Amino acid sequence: MYSIGEVSNMFQLTVPTLRYYDQQGLFPNLKRSESGVRSFCQNDLESIRVIEYLKKAGMSLKDIRTFIDWCHEGDGTLVDRQNMFLDKLAVVQAEIAELNRVQDLLKFKAWYYTQAVAENTEARIKHIQPQDMPEEIRKAYENSHAELQCPKVSPR
Amino acid sequence: MYSIGEVSNMFQLTVPTLRYYDQQGLFPNLKRSESGVRSFCQNDLESIRVIEYLKKAGMSLKDIRTFIDWCHEGDGTLVDRQNMFLDKLAVVQAEIAELNRVQDLLKFKAWYYTQAVAENTEARIKHIQPQDMPEEIRKAYENSHAELQCPKVSPR
DNA sequence: GCTTGACCTAAAGTCGACTTTAGGGGGTAG
DNA sequence: CTACCCCCTAAAGTCGACTTTAGGTCAAGC
Numbered sequence: 001m002y003s004i005g006e007v008s009n010m011f012q013l014t015v016p017t018l019r020y021y022d023q024q025g026l027f028p029n030l031k032r033s034e035s036g037v038r039s040f041c042q043n044d045l046e047s048i049r050v051i052e053y054l055k056k057a058g059m060s061l062k063d064i065r066t067f068i069d070w071c072h073e074g075d076g077t078l079v080d081r082q083n084m085f086l087d088k089l090a091v092v093q094a095e096i097a098e099l100n101r102v103q104d105l106l107k108f109k110a111w112y113y114t115q116a117v118a119e120n121t122e123a124r125i126k127h128i129q130p131q132d133m134p135e136e137i138r139k140a141y142e143n144s145h146a147e148l149q150c151p152k153v154s155p156r
Numbered sequence: 157m158y159s160i161g162e163v164s165n166m167f168q169l170t171v172p173t174l175r176y177y178d179q180q181g182l183f184p185n186l187k188r189s190e191s192g193v194r195s196f197c198q199n200d201l202e203s204i205r206v207i208e209y210l211k212k213a214g215m216s217l218k219d220i221r222t223f224i225d226w227c228h229e230g231d232g233t234l235v236d237r238q239n240m241f242l243d244k245l246a247v248v249q250a251e252i253a254e255l256n257r258v259q260d261l262l263k264f265k266a267w268y269y270t271q272a273v274a275e276n277t278e279a280r281i282k283h284i285q286p287q288d289m290p291e292e293i294r295k296a297y298e299n300s301h302a303e304l305q306c307p308k309v310s311p312r
Numbered sequence: 313g314c315t316t317g318a319c320c321t322a323a324a325g326t327c328g329a330c331t332t333t334a335g336g337g338g339g340t341a342g
Numbered sequence: 343c344t345a346c347c348c349c350c351t352a353a354a355g356t357c358g359a360c361t362t363t364a365g366g367t368c369a370a371g372c
Protein backbone atom coordinates (compact mmCIF):
# COMPACT_ATOMS: atom_id res chain seq x y z
CA MET A 1 0.00 0.00 0.00
CA TYR A 2 1.17 3.50 -0.85
CA SER A 3 0.42 6.96 0.56
CA ILE A 4 -0.77 9.72 -1.74
CA GLY A 5 2.66 11.37 -1.53
CA GLU A 6 4.39 8.19 -2.67
CA VAL A 7 1.98 7.75 -5.57
CA SER A 8 2.53 11.38 -6.51
CA ASN A 9 6.24 10.60 -6.82
CA MET A 10 5.73 7.43 -8.84
CA PHE A 11 3.64 9.11 -11.52
CA GLN A 12 4.10 12.69 -12.61
CA LEU A 13 0.96 13.78 -10.78
CA THR A 14 0.72 16.24 -7.91
CA VAL A 15 -0.96 15.34 -4.62
CA PRO A 16 -3.89 17.74 -5.26
CA THR A 17 -4.34 16.20 -8.72
CA LEU A 18 -4.67 12.73 -7.20
CA ARG A 19 -7.18 14.03 -4.64
CA TYR A 20 -9.05 15.71 -7.50
CA TYR A 21 -9.19 12.42 -9.43
CA ASP A 22 -10.48 10.69 -6.32
CA GLN A 23 -13.13 13.38 -5.91
CA GLN A 24 -14.17 12.83 -9.56
CA GLY A 25 -14.81 9.17 -8.77
CA LEU A 26 -11.82 7.68 -10.60
CA PHE A 27 -10.80 5.48 -7.65
CA PRO A 28 -14.07 3.85 -6.56
CA ASN A 29 -12.30 1.24 -4.44
CA LEU A 30 -9.72 3.44 -2.78
CA LYS A 31 -9.23 2.50 0.89
CA ARG A 32 -8.84 4.97 3.74
CA SER A 33 -7.47 4.61 7.28
CA GLU A 34 -9.89 5.35 10.14
CA SER A 35 -8.57 8.89 10.23
CA GLY A 36 -9.35 9.30 6.52
CA VAL A 37 -5.84 8.89 5.07
CA ARG A 38 -5.88 7.44 1.54
CA SER A 39 -3.98 4.25 0.88
CA PHE A 40 -3.39 3.13 -2.74
CA CYS A 41 -3.13 -0.58 -3.60
CA GLN A 42 -1.80 -2.17 -6.81
CA ASN A 43 -5.24 -2.00 -8.41
CA ASP A 44 -5.41 1.73 -7.78
CA LEU A 45 -1.98 2.18 -9.40
CA GLU A 46 -3.20 0.18 -12.39
CA SER A 47 -6.20 2.55 -12.58
CA ILE A 48 -3.84 5.50 -12.72
CA ARG A 49 -1.95 3.94 -15.63
CA VAL A 50 -5.20 3.42 -17.51
CA ILE A 51 -6.33 6.97 -16.74
CA GLU A 52 -3.05 8.35 -18.11
CA TYR A 53 -3.51 6.45 -21.35
CA LEU A 54 -7.14 7.37 -21.81
CA LYS A 55 -6.22 11.00 -21.22
CA LYS A 56 -3.58 10.75 -23.93
CA ALA A 57 -6.28 9.32 -26.17
CA GLY A 58 -8.14 12.61 -25.66
CA MET A 59 -10.80 11.42 -23.23
CA SER A 60 -12.27 13.72 -20.59
CA LEU A 61 -12.19 12.73 -16.92
CA LYS A 62 -15.95 12.34 -17.10
CA ASP A 63 -15.72 9.79 -19.92
CA ILE A 64 -12.94 7.99 -18.10
CA ARG A 65 -15.14 7.82 -15.04
CA THR A 66 -17.95 6.31 -17.09
CA PHE A 67 -15.53 3.66 -18.34
CA ILE A 68 -14.29 2.89 -14.82
CA ASP A 69 -17.88 2.58 -13.63
CA TRP A 70 -18.63 0.18 -16.50
CA CYS A 71 -15.66 -1.96 -15.48
CA HIS A 72 -17.18 -2.30 -12.02
CA GLU A 73 -20.62 -3.14 -13.37
CA GLY A 74 -19.32 -6.36 -14.89
CA ASP A 75 -20.00 -8.23 -18.12
CA GLY A 76 -23.28 -6.42 -18.82
CA THR A 77 -21.30 -3.41 -20.05
CA LEU A 78 -18.86 -5.26 -22.32
CA VAL A 79 -20.49 -3.96 -25.50
CA ASP A 80 -20.42 -0.37 -24.20
CA ARG A 81 -16.74 -0.68 -23.46
CA GLN A 82 -16.05 -2.26 -26.84
CA ASN A 83 -17.85 0.56 -28.62
CA MET A 84 -16.03 3.16 -26.56
CA PHE A 85 -12.66 1.84 -27.70
CA LEU A 86 -13.77 1.41 -31.32
CA ASP A 87 -14.99 5.03 -31.37
CA LYS A 88 -11.84 6.31 -29.69
CA LEU A 89 -9.70 4.36 -32.14
CA ALA A 90 -11.42 6.04 -35.07
CA VAL A 91 -10.94 9.46 -33.46
CA VAL A 92 -7.25 8.87 -32.81
CA GLN A 93 -6.71 7.62 -36.36
CA ALA A 94 -8.32 10.78 -37.71
CA GLU A 95 -6.11 12.85 -35.43
CA ILE A 96 -3.01 11.07 -36.69
CA ALA A 97 -4.03 11.78 -40.28
CA GLU A 98 -4.62 15.43 -39.44
CA LEU A 99 -1.30 15.72 -37.63
CA ASN A 100 0.47 14.23 -40.63
CA ARG A 101 -0.91 17.04 -42.76
CA VAL A 102 0.15 19.57 -40.14
CA GLN A 103 3.59 17.96 -40.12
CA ASP A 104 3.83 18.46 -43.87
CA LEU A 105 2.90 22.12 -43.54
CA LEU A 106 5.57 22.58 -40.88
CA LYS A 107 8.15 20.80 -43.04
CA PHE A 108 7.32 23.13 -45.90
CA LYS A 109 7.48 26.21 -43.65
CA ALA A 110 10.77 25.10 -42.11
CA TRP A 111 12.24 24.61 -45.60
CA TYR A 112 10.81 27.95 -46.75
CA TYR A 113 12.44 29.85 -43.89
CA THR A 114 15.68 27.92 -44.24
CA GLN A 115 15.85 29.21 -47.83
CA ALA A 116 14.91 32.72 -46.74
CA VAL A 117 17.53 32.74 -43.98
CA ALA A 118 20.19 31.50 -46.41
CA GLU A 119 19.34 34.29 -48.85
CA ASN A 120 18.94 36.78 -46.01
CA THR A 121 15.57 37.84 -47.41
CA GLU A 122 12.14 36.50 -48.06
CA ALA A 123 11.96 38.44 -51.34
CA ARG A 124 12.65 35.63 -53.81
CA ILE A 125 11.20 32.62 -51.99
CA LYS A 126 7.94 34.43 -51.33
CA HIS A 127 6.90 33.95 -54.95
CA ILE A 128 8.08 30.39 -55.44
CA GLN A 129 5.76 28.03 -57.30
CA PRO A 130 5.23 24.34 -56.46
CA GLN A 131 7.04 23.23 -59.65
CA ASP A 132 10.19 25.00 -58.46
CA MET A 133 10.33 23.23 -55.09
CA PRO A 134 12.37 20.10 -54.38
CA GLU A 135 10.30 16.96 -54.89
CA GLU A 136 9.88 16.16 -51.21
CA ILE A 137 8.95 19.70 -50.20
CA ARG A 138 6.51 20.00 -53.06
CA LYS A 139 4.74 16.86 -51.89
CA ALA A 140 4.55 18.17 -48.32
CA TYR A 141 3.31 21.52 -49.58
CA GLU A 142 0.61 20.01 -51.76
CA ASN A 143 -0.49 17.50 -49.17
CA SER A 144 -0.79 20.15 -46.48
CA HIS A 145 -2.59 22.63 -48.70
CA ALA A 146 -4.98 20.13 -50.27
CA GLU A 147 -7.68 20.38 -47.64
CA LEU A 148 -7.55 24.07 -46.92
CA GLN A 149 -10.96 25.60 -46.67
CA CYS A 150 -11.63 28.01 -49.48
CA PRO A 151 -14.12 30.86 -49.60
CA LYS A 152 -17.60 29.49 -50.27
CA VAL A 153 -19.26 32.88 -50.64
CA SER A 154 -18.72 35.39 -53.40
CA PRO A 155 -17.53 38.97 -52.85
CA ARG A 156 -20.21 41.64 -52.56
CA MET B 157 -13.75 42.82 -49.50
CA TYR B 158 -15.88 40.75 -47.15
CA SER B 159 -17.97 41.56 -44.08
CA ILE B 160 -17.39 39.68 -40.83
CA GLY B 161 -20.59 37.68 -41.40
CA GLU B 162 -19.41 36.54 -44.82
CA VAL B 163 -16.02 35.51 -43.47
CA SER B 164 -17.77 33.64 -40.66
CA ASN B 165 -19.61 31.63 -43.31
CA MET B 166 -16.51 30.92 -45.37
CA PHE B 167 -14.56 29.44 -42.49
CA GLN B 168 -16.14 27.52 -39.63
CA LEU B 169 -15.68 30.43 -37.25
CA THR B 170 -18.40 32.39 -35.46
CA VAL B 171 -18.64 36.18 -35.73
CA PRO B 172 -17.65 36.66 -32.06
CA THR B 173 -14.65 34.39 -32.60
CA LEU B 174 -13.44 36.55 -35.49
CA ARG B 175 -13.89 39.68 -33.39
CA TYR B 176 -12.01 37.95 -30.59
CA TYR B 177 -9.11 37.14 -32.94
CA ASP B 178 -9.07 40.76 -34.09
CA GLN B 179 -8.99 41.89 -30.47
CA GLN B 180 -6.03 39.56 -29.87
CA GLY B 181 -4.12 41.32 -32.62
CA LEU B 182 -4.26 38.57 -35.25
CA PHE B 183 -5.40 40.96 -38.03
CA PRO B 184 -2.98 43.90 -37.71
CA ASN B 185 -3.93 45.31 -41.11
CA LEU B 186 -7.69 44.86 -40.95
CA LYS B 187 -9.52 47.82 -42.48
CA ARG B 188 -12.64 49.44 -41.05
CA SER B 189 -15.30 51.71 -42.58
CA GLU B 190 -15.70 55.19 -41.05
CA SER B 191 -18.50 53.79 -38.88
CA GLY B 192 -16.17 51.06 -37.59
CA VAL B 193 -17.41 48.11 -39.67
CA ARG B 194 -14.67 45.53 -40.37
CA SER B 195 -13.85 44.68 -43.96
CA PHE B 196 -11.67 41.63 -44.69
CA CYS B 197 -9.41 41.59 -47.78
CA GLN B 198 -7.68 38.58 -49.39
CA ASN B 199 -4.66 39.02 -47.13
CA ASP B 200 -6.86 38.83 -44.06
CA LEU B 201 -8.44 35.62 -45.37
CA GLU B 202 -4.96 34.22 -45.92
CA SER B 203 -4.14 35.11 -42.30
CA ILE B 204 -7.16 33.13 -41.15
CA ARG B 205 -5.95 30.08 -43.10
CA VAL B 206 -2.55 30.33 -41.46
CA ILE B 207 -4.11 30.79 -38.03
CA GLU B 208 -6.21 27.66 -38.53
CA TYR B 209 -3.14 25.64 -39.39
CA LEU B 210 -1.00 26.93 -36.58
CA LYS B 211 -3.84 26.16 -34.17
CA LYS B 212 -3.93 22.59 -35.46
CA ALA B 213 -0.20 22.46 -34.86
CA GLY B 214 -1.00 23.14 -31.20
CA MET B 215 0.03 26.79 -31.04
CA SER B 216 -1.67 29.26 -28.68
CA LEU B 217 -3.22 32.45 -30.04
CA LYS B 218 -0.46 34.35 -28.25
CA ASP B 219 2.27 32.45 -30.11
CA ILE B 220 0.40 32.89 -33.37
CA ARG B 221 0.25 36.60 -32.71
CA THR B 222 3.99 36.70 -32.13
CA PHE B 223 4.49 34.98 -35.48
CA ILE B 224 2.17 37.39 -37.27
CA ASP B 225 4.02 40.31 -35.71
CA TRP B 226 7.33 38.85 -36.90
CA CYS B 227 5.97 38.62 -40.43
CA HIS B 228 5.24 42.33 -40.35
CA GLU B 229 8.66 43.20 -38.97
CA GLY B 230 10.35 41.93 -42.11
CA ASP B 231 13.55 40.03 -42.86
CA GLY B 232 15.11 40.78 -39.48
CA THR B 233 12.91 38.08 -37.91
CA LEU B 234 13.53 35.33 -40.46
CA VAL B 235 15.66 33.27 -38.07
CA ASP B 236 13.02 33.55 -35.33
CA ARG B 237 10.37 32.31 -37.72
CA GLN B 238 12.59 29.48 -38.94
CA ASN B 239 13.26 28.35 -35.37
CA MET B 240 9.60 28.56 -34.51
CA PHE B 241 8.72 26.12 -37.29
CA LEU B 242 11.65 23.82 -36.55
CA ASP B 243 10.57 23.65 -32.89
CA LYS B 244 6.93 23.09 -33.80
CA LEU B 245 7.89 20.38 -36.27
CA ALA B 246 9.74 18.51 -33.51
CA VAL B 247 6.76 18.85 -31.18
CA VAL B 248 4.31 17.58 -33.79
CA GLN B 249 6.56 14.64 -34.64
CA ALA B 250 6.70 13.70 -30.96
CA GLU B 251 2.91 13.98 -30.78
CA ILE B 252 2.52 11.68 -33.77
CA ALA B 253 4.80 9.11 -32.15
CA GLU B 254 2.80 9.34 -28.92
CA LEU B 255 -0.52 9.03 -30.75
CA ASN B 256 0.76 5.96 -32.54
CA ARG B 257 1.38 4.31 -29.19
CA VAL B 258 -2.09 5.38 -28.03
CA GLN B 259 -3.51 3.94 -31.24
CA ASP B 260 -1.85 0.61 -30.46
CA LEU B 261 -3.34 0.61 -26.98
CA LEU B 262 -6.78 1.28 -28.41
CA LYS B 263 -6.34 -1.46 -31.01
CA PHE B 264 -5.46 -3.86 -28.25
CA LYS B 265 -8.41 -2.77 -26.11
CA ALA B 266 -10.82 -2.99 -29.03
CA TRP B 267 -9.59 -6.53 -29.76
CA TYR B 268 -9.78 -7.43 -26.07
CA TYR B 269 -13.40 -6.34 -25.78
CA THR B 270 -14.32 -7.93 -29.10
CA GLN B 271 -13.12 -11.23 -27.64
CA ALA B 272 -14.95 -10.59 -24.37
CA VAL B 273 -18.18 -9.70 -26.17
CA ALA B 274 -17.93 -12.83 -28.32
CA GLU B 275 -17.50 -15.00 -25.22
CA ASN B 276 -20.09 -12.97 -23.33
CA THR B 277 -17.70 -12.57 -20.42
CA GLU B 278 -14.39 -11.03 -19.58
CA ALA B 279 -13.48 -14.04 -17.43
CA ARG B 280 -11.10 -15.85 -19.80
CA ILE B 281 -9.60 -12.95 -21.73
CA LYS B 282 -8.78 -11.08 -18.53
CA HIS B 283 -5.86 -13.42 -17.87
CA ILE B 284 -4.49 -13.69 -21.39
CA GLN B 285 -0.72 -13.51 -21.82
CA PRO B 286 1.08 -11.76 -24.70
CA GLN B 287 2.24 -15.08 -26.17
CA ASP B 288 -1.39 -16.13 -26.58
CA MET B 289 -2.41 -13.06 -28.57
CA PRO B 290 -2.50 -12.88 -32.38
CA GLU B 291 0.78 -11.53 -33.75
CA GLU B 292 -0.56 -8.12 -34.68
CA ILE B 293 -2.35 -7.54 -31.39
CA ARG B 294 0.66 -8.69 -29.42
CA LYS B 295 2.81 -6.12 -31.22
CA ALA B 296 0.29 -3.37 -30.51
CA TYR B 297 0.03 -4.47 -26.88
CA GLU B 298 3.77 -4.54 -26.34
CA ASN B 299 4.38 -1.28 -28.18
CA SER B 300 1.73 0.53 -26.19
CA HIS B 301 2.83 -0.89 -22.86
CA ALA B 302 6.56 -0.41 -23.42
CA GLU B 303 6.79 3.13 -22.11
CA LEU B 304 4.36 2.90 -19.24
CA GLN B 305 5.64 4.61 -16.17
CA CYS B 306 6.39 2.13 -13.43
CA PRO B 307 6.56 2.78 -9.69
CA LYS B 308 9.89 4.36 -8.85
CA VAL B 309 9.40 4.19 -5.08
CA SER B 310 9.28 1.09 -2.90
CA PRO B 311 6.35 0.14 -0.68
CA ARG B 312 6.53 1.23 2.92
C1' DG C 313 5.33 19.78 25.31
C1' DC C 314 6.10 21.60 21.07
C1' DT C 315 7.52 21.75 16.39
C1' DT C 316 7.57 19.49 11.97
C1' DG C 317 5.92 17.19 8.09
C1' DA C 318 2.51 14.57 5.74
C1' DC C 319 -2.05 14.06 5.56
C1' DC C 320 -7.16 15.98 5.29
C1' DT C 321 -11.39 19.19 3.47
C1' DA C 322 -13.91 22.87 1.27
C1' DA C 323 -13.81 26.56 -1.49
C1' DA C 324 -11.89 29.88 -4.40
C1' DG C 325 -8.75 31.04 -8.15
C1' DT C 326 -6.47 30.29 -12.81
C1' DC C 327 -5.94 29.77 -17.78
C1' DG C 328 -7.10 29.68 -22.61
C1' DA C 329 -10.36 30.16 -25.96
C1' DC C 330 -14.30 31.20 -26.61
C1' DT C 331 -19.53 32.37 -25.88
C1' DT C 332 -23.10 35.08 -24.04
C1' DT C 333 -25.29 39.20 -22.55
C1' DA C 334 -26.60 43.89 -22.61
C1' DG C 335 -26.94 47.92 -24.95
C1' DG C 336 -26.50 50.64 -29.12
C1' DG C 337 -25.84 52.30 -34.44
C1' DG C 338 -27.32 52.34 -39.19
C1' DG C 339 -29.31 51.18 -43.69
C1' DT C 340 -33.20 49.27 -46.24
C1' DA C 341 -37.78 46.99 -47.33
C1' DG C 342 -42.60 47.12 -46.72
C1' DC D 343 -42.02 55.18 -39.94
C1' DT D 344 -40.88 51.25 -38.08
C1' DA D 345 -39.37 46.49 -38.23
C1' DC D 346 -35.45 43.83 -39.29
C1' DC D 347 -30.94 42.51 -40.04
C1' DC D 348 -26.23 43.05 -39.69
C1' DC D 349 -22.89 45.56 -37.61
C1' DC D 350 -20.44 47.45 -33.14
C1' DT D 351 -18.37 47.41 -27.97
C1' DA D 352 -17.48 46.15 -23.24
C1' DA D 353 -17.96 43.04 -19.88
C1' DA D 354 -19.34 38.92 -17.80
C1' DG D 355 -19.93 33.94 -18.07
C1' DT D 356 -18.41 29.07 -19.29
C1' DC D 357 -15.77 24.78 -19.32
C1' DG D 358 -12.31 21.45 -18.07
C1' DA D 359 -8.59 20.32 -15.44
C1' DC D 360 -6.23 21.64 -12.33
C1' DT D 361 -3.87 24.74 -8.57
C1' DT D 362 -3.99 27.51 -4.62
C1' DT D 363 -5.52 28.97 -0.21
C1' DA D 364 -7.10 28.65 4.40
C1' DG D 365 -7.76 26.09 8.12
C1' DG D 366 -7.48 21.65 10.61
C1' DT D 367 -5.83 16.50 12.24
C1' DC D 368 -2.30 13.44 13.69
C1' DA D 369 2.09 10.80 14.67
C1' DA D 370 7.06 11.21 15.34
C1' DG D 371 11.28 13.35 16.96
C1' DC D 372 13.81 16.63 19.93
